[in-house]
Each structure stands twice: as C-alpha cells, then as structure tokens.
Amino acid sequence: MTSLTDRQLIDELQRRIDQRSQAYEELEQLNRTLRQVNRKLIEAERLKTNFLSNARNEIINPLTAILSLSESLSANENLPAEEIRRRAALIYQEAVHLDFQWHNIFASAEIEAGDVAIEFYDFDIMQAVKDITAKFKKIAADRNVRFVYDGFSPDKLIIRSDPQKLQLILENLIMNAVQYTYHGTEVNIALTHKEEMVSIAVTDHGSGIDSADHERIFDRFSRINPAVATPGQGHGLGLPLTKYYLELLGGEIKLHSQRDHGSTFIIRIPDRTHTTDSSGSATHGEDFLFDQSELF
Amino acid sequence: MNNLQAKYIYSSALFVAQQPIILNTILGSCVAVCLWDRAKNTGGMNHYMLPLWNGVGLASPKYGNIANDLLVKKMLNNGSKTENLIAKFFGGARILDDTARVFDIGQHNVELAFDIYADYGIQIAKGSTGGTRGRKIFFNTQTGEVMQKYL
Numbered sequence: 001m002t003s004l005t006d007r008q009l010i011d012e013l014q015r016r017i018d019q020r021s022q023a024y025e026e027l028e029q030l031n032r033t034l035r036q037v038n039r040k041l042i043e044a045e046r047l048k049t050n051f052l053s054n055a056r057n058e059i060i061n062p063l064t065a066i067l068s069l070s071e072s073l074s075a076n077e078n079l080p081a082e083e084i085r086r087r088a089a090l091i092y093q094e095a096v097h098l099d100f101q102w103h104n105i106f107a108s109a110e111i112e113a114g115d116v117a118i119e120f121y122d123f124d125i126m127q128a129v130k131d132i133t134a135k136f137k138k139i140a141a142d143r144n145v146r147f148v149y150d151g152f153s154p155d156k157l158i159i160r161s162d163p164q165k166l167q168l169i170l171e172n173l174i175m176n177a178v179q180y181t182y183h184g185t186e187v188n189i190a191l192t193h194k195e196e197m198v199s200i201a202v203t204d205h206g207s208g209i210d211s212a213d214h215e216r217i218f219d220r221f222s223r224i225n226p227a228v229a230t231p232g233q234g235h236g237l238g239l240p241l242t243k244y245y246l247e248l249l250g251g252e253i254k255l256h257s258q259r260d261h262g263s264t265f266i267i268r269i270p271d272r273t274h275t276t277d278s279s280g281s282a283t284h285g286e287d288f289l290f291d292q293s294e295l296f
Numbered sequence: 297m298n299n300l301q302a303k304y305i306y307s308s309a310l311f312v313a314q315q316p317i318i319l320n321t322i323l324g325s326c327v328a329v330c331l332w333d334r335a336k337n338t339g340g341m342n343h344y345m346l347p348l349w350n351g352v353g354l355a356s357p358k359y360g361n362i363a364n365d366l367l368v369k370k371m372l373n374n375g376s377k378t379e380n381l382i383a384k385f386f387g388g389a390r391i392l393d394d395t396a397r398v399f400d401i402g403q404h405n406v407e408l409a410f411d412i413y414a415d416y417g418i419q420i421a422k423g424s425t426g427g428t429r430g431r432k433i434f435f436n437t438q439t440g441e442v443m444q445k446y447l
Contacts, residue, residue, distance in 0.1 A: 037350050044355075114310035114342065114357035114366055219352055240354050248308070296384055296423055296442040 047219075051236060058101045062094040069094070093138045100175060103168055108237045111244055118248060120272055123163040124156040125198060129189060132170050140178045140187070150190035157191075159198055159271040165245045166269065170200065172238035173265050177204035180263070196271045203264040209257040217255070218243045242267075300436065305343045308358035312340030312370040316438035322447070323387030323431045325402035327360065329409055330423070330433070331367055332440035335380040339437035342367045347404040360408040368416055383413045384423035384442055386433050402426065 069091045073084060110116050133140075133147045140147065177187040181204035188203040209217065218239050246253050251269035305311055305321040305328065313319065319341040321328050332339040342363040349359035357363035371381060388406035406425040413420050423442070424431065430447035 037348075040350055040352070108354060111308070111354050111356045112362075114308065114363065116306065116309055118306060215352075244354050244356065244358075248306070293443050293445045294424070296386075296421070296444060 044219075047236065054236070055101075055105060059098065062098040062101075065094040066091055066098070089138060096135055096139070100171055104172070104237045104241055107168055107245075108241050111241070116248065118162050118165070120160050121163055122158050122160050122273070125159050125166075125193075125200075126152050126155075126157045126191065128163060128167060129170060129191065129200070132167065132174055133189070135171075136174060136178055139175075143178065143181075144184040145178055145181055146186045148186045148188045150188060151192050152189075157193055158273070159193070160273045160275075161198075161249055161269055161271065165249060169242045169245050169267060170202075172242045173200075173202040173267070176238060176265075177202050177206075177263075180204050180206035182206055193271065196274060197268055198271050199266060199268045201264050201266040203262060205262040208259045208261045209255070209263055210259050211257075214255050214257070218253075300438070302434075305341050307343050307345055308356055308363075310340065310342035310357050310363055310367050310370070312367070312374055313338055313437040314374070316436070319435040319437060321433060323433065324389055324391045325387070325405065327385060327387040327402070327405040327409055327425070328433060329364060329367060329413075330384045330386065330435040330440075330442050331371055331418075332382045332384070332435075332437065333371065333376040333380050334382060334440060336376060337438050337440075338371075338374065338376070339435060339440060340367055340371055340374075341435055344405065346401065347408045360405055361412070364409060364412045368412075368418070378416055378418055381418045382421045382440065383409070383418050384421050385409045385425050386423050386431055386442065386444065388425040389427050389429055389431070391428070391430070 069087050073079070073087055073091075079087075129149075129152070174187065174189070181187055185205040187205075188201070190201040190203075192199045219236075243253055246267060246269065249269050251267060254266045254268075255263065256266070257263035300316055300318045302318040302320055303311060305319055307321075307326055311319060316337070319330070319339070321341065321343050323343070326343055326345050328341055328343045330339060330341050342357055344360045344363035345358050347360045349355050349362055355362055357366050368378075368381075372378070385406060388402035390400055390402050403426065410420065424444055432445045432447055434443040436442075
C-alpha cells in the first residue's frame with residue numbers, strides 16, 4: 001500500500017467510478033422495466049373489469065335464450081313438429097355456446113389456481129376435429145360459413161396427447177375463425193402429421209390482425225377489435241388459454257395474419273405415441289431405490 | 297415411504313396435500329418449493345418456471361410470485377400456521393451454459409423464493425439449488441423429508 005503511485009491511484013478511482021456508473025445504468029434499466037410492468041398491471045386490471053362484464057353477457061345471453069325457448073316449448077301444446085325441432089335446435093346451439101364459454105372460464109381458473117393435470121391418451125385427431133366442426137355447424141351455417149378440410153382422410157389418425165386440452169384448443173381456434181371470417185366465406189382446416197408432430201392450421205377470411213397486435217392477442221382479457229367480431233361475443237380468455245395449453249403439451253402456436261388478408265393460426269403438438277419417458281409417469285416405486293440420493 | 301401414494305407435480309402446477317403423500321417432480325431451471333407443516337405433518341409443493349408474472353398471458357403459478365403466494369395461502373387455508381411452516385427450495389439450475397448468464401433464470405427463481413419466504417417470516421431449511429444439473433425430488437408430506445437425485 002505504501003508504494004502506490006499517483007497513476008495507480010487514478011486508475012483505481014477511475015475503476016470505481018466506472019463501476020458506479022455501470023450500477024447506476026443497471027438501476028435505470030430495472031426502473032424502466034418496473035415502470036413497464038406497472039403499466040401492464042394497470043392495463044390488466046382494466047381488462048379484468050371488462051372481462052367481468054363480457055363474461056356476464058357470455059353466460060346470461062345464452063341462458064336467457066335457453067330459458068325462454070324451452071319455456072315456449074313446454075307451454076305450447078299445439079306446436080307443429082317442425083317448429084319443435086327448430087326451437088330444439090336453437091336451444092342446442094345456445095347450450096353449445098354456453099358449454100364452450102364455461103369450459104374456457106373454468107379451464108382458465110384451473111390454470112390460475114395451479115390445478116391442471118395432463119393426461120395422455122390415444123385418440124383419433126381427425127375425428128376430434130370433425131366432432132368440433134359438427135358441434136359448431138349451426139353457428140357456422142347462420143353466418144353462411146363453410147368448413148373446408150385439407151389433409152383429412154376417411155381413415156383414422158391415432159395420436160397420443162391430452163385429448164381434452166386439445167379439444168379446447170381447437171374449439172377456440174375454430175370458434176374464433178367462424179366468428180371472425182366474413183359472412184359467406186369459408187374456414188379452412190389443414191392437418192399434417194409427420195415426424196411425430198401434428199400440425200393443424202385454421203384459416204379465416206376476415207379482416208386480419210395487424211402485426212403490431214400479434215403478441216397482444218395472447219394476453220388475457222384482451223380483444224383486439226371488438227367491433228369486428230359479432231357484438232358481445234368473446235371474453236379474451238380463449239387465446240391465452242390456447243397458448244398455455246399448447247406449452248403444457250409441448251407444442252406451440254403461430255399466427256400468420258395481415259390486415260385485410262385473414263388470419264391463419266397454426267398449432268403444432270407432439271404426438272407422444274413413441275415417447276417412452278414421459279415426465280408425467282415419474283411415479284414408479286423403483287425410483288425410491290436409486291443410488292446417490294440425498295435427503296433434505 | 298413406499299406405501300404412500302405418489303403424485304407428480306407438473307410445471308406451473310401446485311398441490312397441497314390433505315393426506316400423507318409423496319409429491320415428486322423434475323426440475324431444471326425451474327424451482328419447486330416444498331412447504332411442510334411440522335405441527336400437522338402435511339405439506340404442499342409448487343413448481344414454477346419464471347420469477348415474475350409481467351402481465352402477459354394467464355396469471356398462473358408458472359410464475360414464482362404467484363406460485364409462492366398461492367402455495368402459502370393454500371397451506372394457511374388448510375389450517376396451517378406460518379410459525380409451523382418450513383420451506384425447502386430445490387432446482388434453479390443453470391441449464392443453458394451459453395450467454396443465458398446475463399439473465400440466469402434459475403438463480404432469479406431461487407432468489408425470489410428466499411425473498412418471499414423471508415417476507416412471510418417462514419423458516420427456510422436446507423434445500424438444494426443452483427448448479428448446472430437437473431434434479432428429481434420426492435417430498436414426503438408426512439415426514440417433511442425430501443429425497444433428491446441429480447439427473
């Protein structure tokens with residue numbers, strides 16, 4: 001210490017100043033991040049409030065329709081068979097809607113509570129898609145929208161994944177496409193399966209999504225342009241839920257869309273038919289016999 | 297220990313046991329907190345991937361701030377008292393040995409756990425965090441013991 005030269009002293013001081021200014025910069029950076037998060041949270045709170053009123057409509061509207069339609073059926077003794085069928089079909093359609101909304105809301109609540117479990121089964125993915133479009137047939141017909149399939153065959157395509165999660169993923173994508181595509185156009189569903197990956201692309205021919213909004217649509221409660229969609233429909237849970245489930249299943253979602261050119265959502269999920277080591281089955285008794293284990 | 301049922305805790309999930317059970321999971325940079333009630337001989341576990349929810353996506357226990365608050369809340373709702381709780385942290389490894397060093401997610405996940413449980417005034421016992429290897433852990437909610445194996 002006694003032999004410290006001026007030069008060394010100056011260098012040391014300089015070093016400390018540099019350190020300080022670097023720390024200061026890091027702090028500034030953190031502050032900026034904090035401000036961003038703060039803005040996001042305020043936005044999230046606002047969206048949550050919107051969500052409650054949206055969800056209320058989503059549930060009360062179909063329920064009101066079901067109540068009045070079923071009431072009219074039971075109160076009128078002399079309805080012609082055709083009219084009975086027509087009203088029953090309407091009740092079914094509203095019930096499908098209600099069922100779909102419930103599933104989205106419950107599934108989101110389950111995710112936010114950390115109560116989600118994955119269960120892998122073998123199932124026919126082509127049939128799963130057909131079941132969903134059959135369920136939405138009436139809703140699509142009302143908007144004069146046709147389903148066009150690509151890559152589908154009369155054969156079965158058995159894959160292994162979590163069918164319930166995949167069903168909700170597909171219901172959301174297909175329901176969105178039916179609602180956002182222009183009246184009288186089509187919704188295309190293309191399926192490919194190769195190298196143990198299933199890819200499903202759902203395309204609508206609606207107004208499309210600005211690239212600036214591509215990230216935001218996966219935020220919860222956010223709806224890009226409520227005016228474009230059928231008024232009063234949607235609550236902004238579907239896409240965040242879809243994205244979350246896909247991550248859970250080891251898959252991903254991509255969006256190709258431009259303003260005025262429609263939108264294509266492409267999901268890719270692994271087919272686990274040949275996967276032997278699934279972390280989900282890590283509950284075998286022999287695991288307790290392993291060597292080199294430590295106890296805490 | 298072998299007679300107990302086992303339950304796997306998926307990432308982003310959490311579970312608070314009502315009956316004695318073996319909770320197990322596999323961790324890389326994720327962190328699992330084993331929270332044990334020494335008075336009631338019960339426990340719960342979470343398994344989170346990232347430290348903080350930033351307002352994007354669903355506010356799920358994928359994020360440490362949510363997963364830990366939820367785990368403590370569920371234990372307390374279950375009749376536990378904070379002074380009887382003991383927390384052990386596992387995971388938080390640095391799996392990607394590239395430039396991910398700039399933002400070491402594993403380390404942040406662990407630091408967050410220490411902060412949160414200190415804030416709650418919950419006792420923190422020895423666990424196993426950091427390093428570069430994955431872990432498999434088994435948490436016996438009756439005895440509070442956690443068996444760990446490196447992967």
